[in-house]
Amino acid sequence: MWRMTAKQLQADCLKVLDQIHTTGDELLVTNDDDTPLVKLIPASAAEDELFSSMRGKGKIVGDTINTIPIEDWDLGDSTNISKAKGPAPRRPSNR
DSSP states (O other): OEEEEHHHHHHTHHHHHHHHHHHOOOEEEEOTTOOEEEEEOOOOSTTOHHHHTTTTOOOOOSOSSSOSOGGGBOOSSTTOGGGOOOBOOOOOOOO
16 A cells, blocks of 8 residues: 555546556555545445445335325416426324
8 A cells, every 4th residue: 555645646636546446556645744534445346345235125115206196296376387396395193
């Protein structure tokens, strides 16, 4: 792993990103007093844990397209649907 200040990274960002991608090396970015700020690591298409870690864990329940009944919409002048203001505020239920 190599180190670089944030100012150095700002000056040569694209070149540094290409180097990280090409070599697979990691970069520790620091501020001027050598305090670590961020660690840059090359992305791997095979191990995309950040974006796929929850794959298959969710469950769709109900209608994802027609989520609010049309009766709950405040359309203002109902003769012109383009004036719709969006869904009316929901009142808390007494359940």
